[in-house]
Amino acid sequence: xxxxxxxxxxxxSPHAHGGGxxxxxxxxVQLALLPATLHGFWLYGWPSFLLWLLTILACVGxxxxxxxxxxxxxxxxxxxxxxxxxTGWLLAMTLPPWAPWWVAVVGGFIAIxxxxxxxxxxxxxxxxxxxVARVALLVSFPLPLTQWVxxxxxxxxxxxxxxxxxxxxxxxxxxxxxxxxxxxxxxELSRGVDLMQVLAGAPPSSLSWLGERAGSFGEAGALLLLAxxxxxxxxxxxxxxxxxxxxxxxxxxxxxxHAVDPARYLDAGSHLLSGAAMLGAFFIATDYVxxxxxxxxxLLFGAGVGLLTWIIRSWGxxxxxxxxxxxxxxALTPTIDRCVRPRILGRDRRGRPLDLPPGSPRQ
Amino acid sequence: xxxxxxxKDWFGNDWGVHPDDRKRPAADAAVRVMPVPERLWLPxxxxxxxxxxxxxxxxxxxxxxxxxxxxxxxVSAPVHAPTSGTVAAIxxxxxxxxxxxxxxxxxxxxxxxxxxxxRVGCADPFALAPDEIGRRVAAAGVVGLxxxxxxxxxxxxxxxxxxVATLIVNGSECEPYLxxxxxxxxxxxxxxxxxxxxxxxxxxxARVLVGIEDNKPEAxxxxxxxxxxxxxxxxxxxxxxxxxxxxxxxxxxxxxxxVPADSRPADVGVIVHNVGTALAVRAAxxxxxxxxxxxxxxxxxxxxxxxxxxxxxGTLAADVLAFAGGLHGDGLGLARRLLGGPMxxxxxxxxxxxxxxxxxxxxxxxxxxxxxGDADPCIRCASCVRACPVGLLPLEMSARIRNxxxxxxxxxxxxxxxxxxxxxxxxxxxIPLVQYFQHAKGELAARERAxxxxxxxxxxxxxxxxxxxxxxxxxxxxxxxxxxERAAQQSAAEKLVQGEPA
Numbered sequence: 001x002x003x004x005x006x007x008x009x010x011x012x013s014p015h016a017h018g019g020g021x022x023x024x025x026x027x028x029v030q031l032a033l034l035p036a037t038l039h040g041f042w043l044y045g046w047p048s049f050l051l052w053l054l055t056i057l058a059c060v061g062x063x064x065x066x067x068x069x070x071x072x073x074x075x076x077x078x079x080x081x082x083x084x085x086x087t088g089w090l091l092a093m094t095l096p097p098w099a100p101w102w103v104a105v106v107g108g109f110i111a112i113x114x115x116x117x118x119x120x121x122x123x124x125x126x127x128x129x130x131x132v133a134r135v136a137l138l139v140s141f142p143l144p145l146t147q148w149v150x151x152x153x154x155x156x157x158x159x160x161x162x163x164x165x166x167x168x169x170x171x172x173x174x175x176x177x178x179x180x181x182x183x184x185x186x187x188e189l190s191r192g193v194d195l196m197q198v199l200a201g202a203p204p205s206s207l208s209w210l211g212e213r214a215g216s217f218g219e220a221g222a223l224l225l226l227a228x229x230x231x232x233x234x235x236x237x238x239x240x241x242x243x244x245x246x247x248x249x250x251x252x253x254x255x256x257x258h259a260v261d262p263a264r265y266l267d268a269g270s271h272l273l274s275g276a277a278m279l280g281a282f283f284i285a286t287d288y289v290x291x292x293x294x295x296x297x298x299l300l301f302g303a304g305v306g307l308l309t310w311i312i313r314s315w316g317x318x319x320x321x322x323x324x325x326x327x328x329x330x331a332l333t334p335t336i337d338r339c340v341r342p343r344i345l346g347r348d349r350r351g352r353p354l355d356l357p358p359g360s361p362r363q
Numbered sequence: 364x365x366x367x368x369x370x371k372d373w374f375g376n377d378w379g380v381h382p383d384d385r386k387r388p389a390a391d392a393a394v395r396v397m398p399v400p401e402r403l404w405l406p407x408x409x410x411x412x413x414x415x416x417x418x419x420x421x422x423x424x425x426x427x428x429x430x431x432x433x434x435x436x437x438v439s440a441p442v443h444a445p446t447s448g449t450v451a452a453i454x455x456x457x458x459x460x461x462x463x464x465x466x467x468x469x470x471x472x473x474x475x476x477x478x479x480x481x482r483v484g485c486a487d488p489f490a491l492a493p494d495e496i497g498r499r500v501a502a503a504g505v506v507g508l509x510x511x512x513x514x515x516x517x518x519x520x521x522x523x524x525x526x527v528a529t530l531i532v533n534g535s536e537c538e539p540y541l542x543x544x545x546x547x548x549x550x551x552x553x554x555x556x557x558x559x560x561x562x563x564x565x566x567x568x569a570r571v572l573v574g575i576e577d578n579k580p581e582a583x584x585x586x587x588x589x590x591x592x593x594x595x596x597x598x599x600x601x602x603x604x605x606x607x608x609x610x611x612x613x614x615x616x617x618x619x620x621x622v623p624a625d626s627r628p629a630d631v632g633v634i635v636h637n638v639g640t641a642l643a644v645r646a647a648x649x650x651x652x653x654x655x656x657x658x659x660x661x662x663x664x665x666x667x668x669x670x671x672x673x674x675x676x677g678t679l680a681a682d683v684l685a686f687a688g689g690l691h692g693d694g695l696g697l698a699r700r701l702l703g704g705p706m707x708x709x710x711x712x713x714x715x716x717x718x719x720x721x722x723x724x725x726x727x728x729x730x731x732x733x734x735x736g737d738a739d740p741c742i743r744c745a746s747c748v749r750a751c752p753v754g755l756l757p758l759e760m761s762a763r764i765r766n767x768x769x770x771x772x773x774x775x776x777x778x779x780x781x782x783x784x785x786x787x788x789x790x791x792x793x794i795p796l797v798q799y800f801q802h803a804k805g806e807l808a809a810r811e812r813a814x815x816x817x818x819x820x821x822x823x824x825x826x827x828x829x830x831x832x833x834x835x836x837x838x839x840x841x842x843x844x845x846x847x848e849r850a851a852q853q854s855a856a857e858k859l860v861q862g863e864p865a
Contacts, residue, residue, distance in 0.1 A: 012798035014784030017734035293745035346624035
């Protein structure tokens with residue numbers, strides 16, 4: 001044996017690694033999104049598939065372009081981490097299932113270029129890219145972003161028909177549109193109809209646990225998203241603090257307000273199963289980059305997202321407020337991270353060394 | 364784990380990591396005793412503190428256990444001949460350190476007789492005064508065998524002075540791959556307990572807590588049985604979790620005491636010694652044997668026959684590996700050579716490095732065991748925050764160090780980092796966080812030294828200015844005085860000339 005073989009530059013400890021990687025984390029999240037996504041395809045047919053596919057392709061394409069323009073040499077390696085794919089996937093989940101092609105492309109541009117790459121790429125962005133794109137699209141193009149197709153709408157378009165509709169950008173036929181629960185409730189409330197009557201007249205499926213109802217592509221599969229979140233918790237990709245805080249921050253005020261005035265406020269169950277509550281709690285509020293890094297910070301962040309969502313849903317100008325709430329709390333994240341820090345062993349919360357315990361020799 | 368611990372874990376108190384320990388099958392193999400090699404290299408510095416000073420001449424014949432180099436200074440340890448033979452040289456050898464730099468060592472050529480010199484044992488150590496035990500432990504060159512290699516007598520004497528109440532014996536051996544402490548506890552539990560009782564006597568501690576991780580059930584059983592008759596020794600099961608063997612973590616797990624950041628364990632009435640050290644203390648006191656050999660683990664995917672081997676100090680790692688059966692394919696798949704464990708051990712440039720007192724293991728890791736790969740950008744997943752046993756924010760500190768904002772990193776608690784490596788172990792982006800922190804600590808220390816030097820120079824310059832000014836003013840004062848005297852004399856003379864009455 002030649003003892004001097006393989007003399008390489010020394011590497012700092014540790015010399016072992018747990019085996020985790022960014023790409024592996026992203027794959028877990030994608031796997032967790034899969035059931036709700038397939039459920040969405042089943043509900044909304046080919047147009048939703050085309051939208052999902054193009055949103056992802058747009059995000060990956062914009063990412064590649066941005067990386068190339070920035071002069072990065074590891075374009076392929078960076079794309080391999082799967083983060084752009086995941087951003088596109090999450091964005092698609094929040095879009096109306098029959099949105100036209102340009103929504104996907106513009107959305108991808110806003111998410112990747114404006115929301116992420118101008119900040120410096122992966123890990124540098126302040127705001128969740130998918131939510132930035134979602135809000136920018138909603139504010140800029142309110143009409144196509146609020147056209148909700150009824151679930152399992154008949155006649156279901158074939159592939160060619162769907163492709164023509166997708167590329168042509170034709171509006172959803174009136175006969176096939178439907179309102180989301182939150183949107184419906186808001187419209188009726190603003191007309192002065194109280195919620196008791198509204199919900200009495202609504203089809204029972206509107207609150208079906210199977211989720212056969214109108215809404216964003218990922219809205220109907222709330223329970224499948226919950227299951228996906230459970231999977232992420234089980235494999236340790238996310239921790240329970242932020243999702244729990246989001247759901248609690250939404251459900252607790254909703255339950256109190258509903259108990260006080262059921263004619264004015266929706267019940268907690270409707271809030272939890274509607275809109276982007278589950279997606280937001282398990283997939284958006286747990287975004288590593290834009291959420292706090294400590295446990296108390298995450299509880300605070302999640303509670304803020306949940307509470308703001310409820311406030312916007314109940315009193316704001318839009319029927320759904322998850323995306324706005326997330327962006328607002330994203331802006332607070334650096335402050336939360338600055339203020340909420342773990343206590344260092346042997347020091348108090350202010351960083352001063354602890355006092356010696358009573359009875360110590362050196363007192 | 365109790366309900367309370369689980370509850371705390373939910374809220375983020377689950378520090379540390381659970382690496383695949385890979386201790387077996389090496390831990391289950393019987394200990395092998397390596398014969399004395401032809402030549403031994405004994406570095407003068409095998410411990411924390413000042414290096415030892417040679418007291419032998421080249422060409423001199425030495426007996427086994429004879430003093431080769433004496434301790435110098437308050438924190439130091441002597442070096443003894445591991446076998447009988449001739450001092451061949453006092454030369455440089457590659458240090459057991461990643462730098463690959465050399466350090467002076469005494470080279471002993473074995474004569475094969477392995478003949479002991481004079482030994483002064485003691486049949487009843489408990490009749491000896493505590494400071495006499497400390498003196499004998501110091502003379503035997505015993506240092507902490509867990510890896511830090513701090514002279515044990517200094518700790519014992521400090522404990523007796525401070526009046527510690529608790530002696531904690533560290534049998535946790537939390538580093539993956541290593542099993543030498545495990546093996547010692549299984550094979551020599553009674554002797555270890557005897558050594559613990561001697562250390563308790565020397566330190567004046569009232570109670571003894573032995574912490575052993577629950578992944579070593581055999582060692583737990585053996586130690587519990589051996590300590591059954593000693594009411595003051597309690598053998599405690601601690602959860603297997605890296606870095607449980609870190610001093611402050613183990614103290615907290617066993618006694619519930621949190622050592623303040625600016626204090627040492629003795630300040631709160633605790634000292635910690637390793638199980639291997641207990642055995643070395645026993646040998647030093649009962650048999651008068653200095654520390655000349657140790658048990659170490661040879662392990663890793665490239666090692667043909669992993670196991671624990673008793674080795675004379677000064678044996679080259681290359682010889683130990685050859686004795687262990689060599690490497691698979693002559694080391695073809697070898698990715699990393701390590702001394703110590705994979706979490707905190709150090710990489711060495713080649714195998715011609717001597718085994719020293721603190722060498723707990725020799726690892727030859729294959730490519731699939733060694734951390735590798737380019738670092739990706741930080742995704743702020745905060746896995747490092749969760750893993751840090753000290754409660755630091757590794758991601759924030761490394762971001763600041765990247766921007767060379769070292770003072771900002773220091774403000775986040777860089778000095779409290781124990782370099783355990785948990786953060787880098789869990790990092791999905793494979794950022795070499797420990798490397799960042801060590802670099803920043805070194806740089807901050809260098810800046811501090813430079814600042815002290817500048818301050819000293821400035822002070823000297825100011826003193827010189829002051830002295831010059833003082834001398835100038837003294838000179839001026841003297842000149843003025845002389846002038847006044849002259850004037851007075853002159854006027855007196857004039858008056859005399861004018862004949863006025865005085």
